[in-house]
Amino acid sequence: MERTGEREEIVFERRGRGRIGRAQLLSPAGRRRMARGLLFALFEAGLLVYLMPLLVTLTNSFMGSREVELRYTEWAERGDYVQMTLIPWKVSLSQYGRLFFGSPVYLDMFWNSVKLAVPVVAGQAAVSALGAYAFTVLRFKGKEVLYFFYILVMLLPLQVTLMPNYLVAEYLHITESPLAVILPGIFSPFGVFLLRQFLKSLPESCLEAARMDGAGHVQIFLRIVLPLAKPALAALVMLTLLDYWNLVDQAVIFLREERQKPLSVFLAKIAQGEAGVVFAGSCFYALPVLLVLFYGQEPLMQGIAMTGVKD
Amino acid sequence: MRKREQGQQAETKEREGQGQQAEAKEREGQGQQAETKEREGQGQQVETKEREGQKGQAMAERQKGQKRQAATSRRGRGLGGFRSQVPAWGMLGISLAGFGLFYLIPFLLSGVYSFVDHPLRMSFVGLKNYRELLGNVYFLRGLGNTALFMAVGIPLNMGLSLGAALVLRQMRRGAALAGLVFLIPLALPSATSAYFWQNFFGLHGTLNRFLACFGIPGEDYLAGGLGIPVMAVIFIWKNMGYDMALFLGGLGSIPEEYYECARAEGAGRLWQFRHVTLVYLTPTLFLALIMTFVNSFKVFKEIYLITGEYPPQGLYVLQHYMNNMFLSLNYPKLVSAVYLLTLAVALFVSGVFWGEHKLSRHLR
Numbered sequence: 001m002e003r004t005g006e007r008e009e010i011v012f013e014r015r016g017r018g019r020i021g022r023a024q025l026l027s028p029a030g031r032r033r034m035a036r037g038l039l040f041a042l043f044e045a046g047l048l049v050y051l052m053p054l055l056v057t058l059t060n061s062f063m064g065s066r067e068v069e070l071r072y073t074e075w076a077e078r079g080d081y082v083q084m085t086l087i088p089w090k091v092s093l094s095q096y097g098r099l100f101f102g103s104p105v106y107l108d109m110f111w112n113s114v115k116l117a118v119p120v121v122a123g124q125a126a127v128s129a130l131g132a133y134a135f136t137v138l139r140f141k142g143k144e145v146l147y148f149f150y151i152l153v154m155l156l157p158l159q160v161t162l163m164p165n166y167l168v169a170e171y172l173h174i175t176e177s178p179l180a181v182i183l184p185g186i187f188s189p190f191g192v193f194l195l196r197q198f199l200k201s202l203p204e205s206c207l208e209a210a211r212m213d214g215a216g217h218v219q220i221f222l223r224i225v226l227p228l229a230k231p232a233l234a235a236l237v238m239l240t241l242l243d244y245w246n247l248v249d250q251a252v253i254f255l256r257e258e259r260q261k262p263l264s265v266f267l268a269k270i271a272q273g274e275a276g277v278v279f280a281g282s283c284f285y286a287l288p289v290l291l292v293l294f295y296g297q298e299p300l301m302q303g304i305a306m307t308g309v310k311d
Numbered sequence: 312m313r314k315r316e317q318g319q320q321a322e323t324k325e326r327e328g329q330g331q332q333a334e335a336k337e338r339e340g341q342g343q344q345a346e347t348k349e350r351e352g353q354g355q356q357v358e359t360k361e362r363e364g365q366k367g368q369a370m371a372e373r374q375k376g377q378k379r380q381a382a383t384s385r386r387g388r389g390l391g392g393f394r395s396q397v398p399a400w401g402m403l404g405i406s407l408a409g410f411g412l413f414y415l416i417p418f419l420l421s422g423v424y425s426f427v428d429h430p431l432r433m434s435f436v437g438l439k440n441y442r443e444l445l446g447n448v449y450f451l452r453g454l455g456n457t458a459l460f461m462a463v464g465i466p467l468n469m470g471l472s473l474g475a476a477l478v479l480r481q482m483r484r485g486a487a488l489a490g491l492v493f494l495i496p497l498a499l500p501s502a503t504s505a506y507f508w509q510n511f512f513g514l515h516g517t518l519n520r521f522l523a524c525f526g527i528p529g530e531d532y533l534a535g536g537l538g539i540p541v542m543a544v545i546f547i548w549k550n551m552g553y554d555m556a557l558f559l560g561g562l563g564s565i566p567e568e569y570y571e572c573a574r575a576e577g578a579g580r581l582w583q584f585r586h587v588t589l590v591y592l593t594p595t596l597f598l599a600l601i602m603t604f605v606n607s608f609k610v611f612k613e614i615y616l617i618t619g620e621y622p623p624q625g626l627y628v629l630q631h632y633m634n635n636m637f638l639s640l641n642y643p644k645l646v647s648a649v650y651l652l653t654l655a656v657a658l659f660v661s662g663v664f665w666g667e668h669k670l671s672r673h674l675r
C-alpha cells in the first residue's frame with residue numbers, strides 16, 4: 001500500500017512539471033489526473049452524505065427538546081417540511097438532562113441492553129471458537145452436510161429462526177425471560193461460519209507441527225489456534241455486539257414486559273412518542289458501540305477481510 | 312568488459328554447440344538406458360528384497376507413517392486413535408447441542424405444522440397450506456418485493472463497495488478514517504437510523520424539501536410507490552462497510568507483481584481490473600455475495616421501525632408476512648412460508664457454492 005503511494009507521488013511530480021503548457025493539461029495524463037481528482041472529490045462528498053445520520057443525531061442531541069419537537073413533529077404535522085439541520089438555534093443540554101434525570105427508565109433500559117448483549121457476545125465467541133475448531137480438525141462422514149445446515153440457518157432471516165427459538169423457549173419455560181434471547185444468540189451459527197472461514201486460511205503445517213510434538217486438541221486449541229485467531233475473534237465479538245446491541249425483532253417477540261426491554265427497542269418508542277429526547281438517547285446508546293468501533297476498527301476490518309481470503 | 316563479453320559469447324557458443332549436443336546425446340543414449348535399467352532392474356530388486364527379505368526397520372517405519380497418513384486423511388488429523396479425538400468431538404458437541412436444540416431440531420419438528428390445518432386441532436391436510444400460500448396475495452407480494460429488492464440491492468451494494476474499496480486503496484491518507492465512516496452505520500442504533508430515514512424520505516421530509524427547491528413536486532416515498540429504491544438506499548447505506556472490509560482484504564491479497572506484469576505487457580486499467588483484480592477476487596466475491604445476502608434480510612429491521620407491522624404495499628417484504636403470521640399464531644401458514652423460503656435459500660446457496668466450485672476450477 002505504502003509502496004504504491006510513493007510511486008504515485010513520483011508520477012505526480014513529473015506530471016506537475018509538465019503542466020506549464022495548456023496542451024499538457026489536456027494530455028491523457030492530465031485528463032486522467034483530473035478524473036482522479038474528481039473521483040476523490042466525489043468520494044469525499046459521498047463520505048459526508050454517509051455520515052449525515054450520525055452528524056444530525058450528534059448535533060441535534062444538543063438541541064433543546066422544544067426545538068426538536070417543533071422541527072421534527074409539529075411543523076410537519078401542520079403540513080410544512082421537517083426542518084432537519086446540523087445547527088440548532090441554541091445549544092443546550094436539556095435533552096441529556098431529561099434523559100438522565102427526568103426518569104430512571106432510560107438507564108434501566110440501557111442496563112437491560114448490557115445484560116442481553118454481554119452474555120450473548122461472550123457465549124457466542126466461546127461456543128463458535130470450539131465449534132469452528134472441531135469443524136476444521138474433525139473428518140467424518142456427513143460433516144459437510146451438517147455444516148451446510150449451519151450455513152443455511154445462518155442465511156435465513158431472523159423471522160424464520162424466531163419460530164423454532166420460540167418453540168424451544170416454550171418447551172423450556174423461558175419465554176418472557178431474557179434467556180429466550182440470550183441462549184439462541186449464543187448458539188447462532190454465524191460465529192462458527194466466520195471462524196471456520198478464518199481457520200481455513202491457517203497453514204496446515206502449523207497444526208501439523210504441534211501434533212508432531214504430541215500436543216492434544218485442547219492444547220492446540222488453547223495455545224495455537226486461539227492466539228492466531230485473535231483478529232477473527234475480535235471481529236466476531238464486534239459483529240455480534242453490533243447485532244445484539246441493536247436487536248429489535250427478538251425483543252419484540254420475547255420480551256413483552258416493558259421493564260425487560262433493551263434501549264434499542266425503547267428508542268423506537270421514544271421516537272414515536274417523546275421526540276424531545278430521541279437524539280440524546282441515540283447518542284447515549286450509540287456511544288459504547290461507537291467507541292468499540294473506533295478502537296477496534298483495525299481488528300474488525302482485518303477479521304472480516306481474513307474470512308474472505310482463501311488460501 | 313570486452314574480455315568478459317567474449318568470454319560470455321564463447322560460453323554460449325559452447326553451450327549451444329557441442330555442449331548441448333553432447334548433453335543431449337548423453338541423455339538420449341547411455342544415460343537414459345542406464346537410468347531405466349537401474350530403475351527396472353536393480354532398484355526394484357533391491358526394494359522387493361528389502362520388503363520380502365530383510366523387512367528393515369526403516370521400511371516398517373515408513374509403512375507405519377503411510378498408514379497413519381491414510382488414517383489422517385480418512386478420519387481426522389489427530390494422533391491416530393479415537394481417544395485423542397474425544398476433545399474435538401466434545402467441542403463439536405457443545406456447538407451442535409445448542410444449534411440442534413435451538414435451531415435444527417425445532418425447525419425440523421415444526422415441519423409438522425405445515426401439513427395440518429390448525430396448530431391445536433392438528434388434522435392432516437396434505438399440501439393444502441402450500442397450495443393456499445402460493446395463491447395468497449400477501450405472501451406473493453412479500454416474496455416479489457423481497458426478490459426484487461435483493462436483485463437490485465445485492466449487486467448494487469457489492470458493486471459500490473468494491474468501488475469504494477478500490478478508491479480507498481488509492482487514498483494516500485485518511486483511508487482508515489474513511490473506512491471507519493463506512494462502518495459507522497453498523498453501530499448506529501436501528502431506531503436512530505430509522506428515525507433519520509423516516510424524516511428524510513417522508514412526505515414532509517428533507518428529500519422533498521430539497522426537491523421542492525427545484526420545483527419538483529413532493530411525494531411520500533414511504534407510501535410504497537418507490538419502495539424498492541428506498542429499501543435499497545437504506546440497505547446500501549448500512550451494509551457497504553462490511554462488504555468493503557471484505558473487498559479490502561481480497562484486494563490486499565493480490566500480489567502487486569501481477570499488476571506490474573500486466574502493465575509491462577501494456578495492459579490498460581480496465582484490462583487489469585477485468586483480468587487481474589476480478590479473477591483473483593473471485594473467492595472474496597463469493598463470500599461477499601453470501602454475506603450481502605444474509606445482511607439483505609436485515610433491512611427489515613429498519614423498515615419495520617419506520618412503517619410498523621402493516622406497511623404500504625411497496626414496502627411489504629416476506630419478513631412482514633412471517634412476522635404477522637407468527638404474532639397471530641398462524642403456525643401452519645408460517646411454517647409453510649418458512650419451508651418454502653428455506654428451500655429457495657438452500658437452492659440459492661447450493662447454486663453459489665456450485666458456481667464457485669466451477670468458476671474456481673475454470674480459472675485455474
